[in-house]
Amino acid sequence: MKKTLATASLAILLYGCGTTKQNNDLAINTPIQTSIDLVDIQEDKAPVQINPGRFTQDTVMYRLPKVVQGTYAVSDFGSFIENFKAFDYAGKEITAVKVDTNSWQIPNARQLDVIRYEVNDTYDIEQTSKKTPFSPSGTNIEPDNYVLNLHGFIGYFDNLKSNQYALSVHTPSNMKRTSALSLVSSIAKDDATVVDNYMATRYFEITDNPMMYGMLDVEEFEVGDIKIVLSVYSPNKTHTAKGIKETVFKMMKAQKAYLGAINSTPRYDIYLYLSPGTETAPTGFGALEHHTSTVVVLPEQMPEDALASAMIDVVSHEFFHIVTPLSVHSEDVHYFDYNAPTFSKHLWMYEGVTEYFATLFQANQGLVEENEFYDKILDKIVASKGFDDEMSFTVMSENILDAPYAANYINVYQKGALIGMCIDILMREESNGERGILSLMKELSNKYGKEKPFKDDNLIAEITKMTYPSIGEFLKNHVEGTTPIDYEDFFNKVGLKITSSKVETNYIQNAGALIVAGDKDKGGIYFNELVLDNSFWADNGVLPKDFIVSVNGEALTLQNANTVLRGSLQWKEGDPLKVVLDRAGEEVILETTLKKSYTQGKTILPVENATEQQLALRNAWVKG
Numbered sequence: 001m002k003k004t005l006a007t008a009s010l011a012i013l014l015y016g017c018g019t020t021k022q023n024n025d026l027a028i029n030t031p032i033q034t035s036i037d038l039v040d041i042q043e044d045k046a047p048v049q050i051n052p053g054r055f056t057q058d059t060v061m062y063r064l065p066k067v068v069q070g071t072y073a074v075s076d077f078g079s080f081i082e083n084f085k086a087f088d089y090a091g092k093e094i095t096a097v098k099v100d101t102n103s104w105q106i107p108n109a110r111q112l113d114v115i116r117y118e119v120n121d122t123y124d125i126e127q128t129s130k131k132t133p134f135s136p137s138g139t140n141i142e143p144d145n146y147v148l149n150l151h152g153f154i155g156y157f158d159n160l161k162s163n164q165y166a167l168s169v170h171t172p173s174n175m176k177r178t179s180a181l182s183l184v185s186s187i188a189k190d191d192a193t194v195v196d197n198y199m200a201t202r203y204f205e206i207t208d209n210p211m212m213y214g215m216l217d218v219e220e221f222e223v224g225d226i227k228i229v230l231s232v233y234s235p236n237k238t239h240t241a242k243g244i245k246e247t248v249f250k251m252m253k254a255q256k257a258y259l260g261a262i263n264s265t266p267r268y269d270i271y272l273y274l275s276p277g278t279e280t281a282p283t284g285f286g287a288l289e290h291h292t293s294t295v296v297v298l299p300e301q302m303p304e305d306a307l308a309s310a311m312i313d314v315v316s317h318e319f320f321h322i323v324t325p326l327s328v329h330s331e332d333v334h335y336f337d338y339n340a341p342t343f344s345k346h347l348w349m350y351e352g353v354t355e356y357f358a359t360l361f362q363a364n365q366g367l368v369e370e371n372e373f374y375d376k377i378l379d380k381i382v383a384s385k386g387f388d389d390e391m392s393f394t395v396m397s398e399n400i401l402d403a404p405y406a407a408n409y410i411n412v413y414q415k416g417a418l419i420g421m422c423i424d425i426l427m428r429e430e431s432n433g434e435r436g437i438l439s440l441m442k443e444l445s446n447k448y449g450k451e452k453p454f455k456d457d458n459l460i461a462e463i464t465k466m467t468y469p470s471i472g473e474f475l476k477n478h479v480e481g482t483t484p485i486d487y488e489d490f491f492n493k494v495g496l497k498i499t500s501s502k503v504e505t506n507y508i509q510n511a512g513a514l515i516v517a518g519d520k521d522k523g524g525i526y527f528n529e530l531v532l533d534n535s536f537w538a539d540n541g542v543l544p545k546d547f548i549v550s551v552n553g554e555a556l557t558l559q560n561a562n563t564v565l566r567g568s569l570q571w572k573e574g575d576p577l578k579v580v581l582d583r584a585g586e587e588v589i590l591e592t593t594l595k596k597s598y599t600q601g602k603t604i605l606p607v608e609n610a611t612e613q614q615l616a617l618r619n620a621w622v623k624g
Helices: 203-207 241-262 304-322 347-364 370-384 393-398 406-413 415-430 437-447 456-466 469-480 487-493 529-533 535-539 561-570 612-623
Strands: 032-037 045-051 060-063 081-088 097-100 103-106 112-120 140-142 145-148 165-172 176-179 182-188 193-200 211-214 217-223 226-233 267-275 286-289 293-299 496-505 516-519 524-527 547-551 576-583 586-593 597-606
Touching: 081 103, 103 112, 145 267, 165 203, 165 211, 176 226, 176 267, 193 203, 211 226, 217 241, 226 241, 241 267, 241 304, 241 347, 241 437, 267 304, 286 304, 293 304, 304 347, 347 370, 347 393, 347 406, 347 415, 347 437, 347 612, 370 415, 370 597, 393 406, 393 415, 393 469, 406 415, 406 516, 415 437, 415 469, 415 487, 415 612, 437 456, 456 469, 487 496, 487 612, 529 535, 535 597, 547 561
Parallel strands: 032 165, 226 267, 267 293, 524 547
Antiparallel strands: 032 045, 045 112, 060 103, 081 112, 097 103, 140 145, 145 211, 165 193, 176 211, 182 193, 217 226, 286 293, 496 597, 516 524, 547 576, 576 586
8 A cells, every 4th residue: 555645645465266165154155146236326325235145054244344455554344334134035134233343243144145235435425534444445436436446345254255256236338347357247237237247266356356437538558468457537537548658658667677577467457536626535645556456546636747756656656566465475464354454563565665666666767867766765764754763663563553553654655665775775785786675575475475475473584594694683673673774874885975954845844754644543633743843833833743723714634634734835925824733632822924934955965986886886776
């Protein structure tokens, strides 16, 4: 998953043949029959029917996911289910007991014929509800667009997640559709309706293959031996798939060249939902990875060049997930429990190394100049300082749903990527430039692969054995341990240095690093430690952990944060400003006049008279 912060959005991998029978829950060896009705939509609610076949046990449990893979947050998709009912073979309603947010128990399962319920979408309540899934993992049900992240529609029976699934989608015939899930048939029901029939080997494949239906703009093209399907929904026709195609083509061609033989995906789907910025539009900008696809949500009002840049940053990250956790992952990922998940200690690898690849490959393949690459690295260093720099990354990862670790999740894209950089430089140094973190991931992929998970507690020792003692020492001190990384030590190895100067900045960032963060538990936005380095707020006495109650009379919440904070980019010097803060329960009112804001800007530059050894190591790191 990748959350984009540029507009202050505060916002495995298994593949194999499933069985049709497990633990004698089903007496008949047939797939679980499921259907989603996109024709008979009432009040943005889609009817769903589940026919599991005949049970041979007395009681069964049906669940929607509490957590889905790649999100590292509670989504509670069961909270968007209404009118849940179970029926027997005579069509009579039988008892179904809701035991928690996501689970329904059916005590007389031998009589069960079908389950029916309605699904509410998540996009149109993001700005009014305190708890909704991250937009790329959410759902949309509108007359001209349906974002079908199937984990929001189709659930599972305990012990039957390995059964095959048959899915029918009833849809208006004038809609376009895209999905990498295997299409068995498409049958015209009448002049206006089509039934699309899909098959999945097991429940994971249902959750791993999102769909998009509606008035879509679709482009299909080849990148080497990969078929790319780019589906774009731009409600105001601001952007087109054709206009985005060239950016995606160049990016993925470069990614394939960078990855080499590690790439083995024959098809990759990109579903791009461009949010129009209305009150019922999604605001969780970023993307969520799947096995062979990604769902992306970005603002529709972005200029073409900004959208192209965002697509490179966000989609390249998701595509690199084919390395990890697809090819390299732990037992927690391999045997994922949607209702009571446990989490791996190694988010530094799943998200951090993936983000590092998405940053490095652009310089490696000539998509950006080296100085742009250094600027991105520096932005991550600055942004990482807004989080707890002494927090153990492995402890954070293992407890990512809990406080205080959840609030530090975004740091996996900052410090996590920097961890990948440091390992890369160390490995290049130890091997005279011959080995780096990409070669390490290839070696791990060869040893494990998508069907063989590693044991979580053994990974660091195993990496140490596969590499060098210095790598083990680094992981022990800076990933398992709590010692902050001195990045200048690593830059010195490659003949670079960090220089400082005073630069003008805006009111929500310090030279690109956000000075605000979101707290889901409190439902609010607060200033982080970086606010002390922003001259405007520091001069007005704002402190870290001050929650922003309102700005110029408008209440600030997680739901409207994008709109309100983005508005600050239009503030002008001399304008009046009134901000109400909550400082540990005490109201603090700030009334002032806007002035320009400054911060200490930093730049990574080559050192004078770098040695041949430093230059060679730098070249191996960036271009090797």
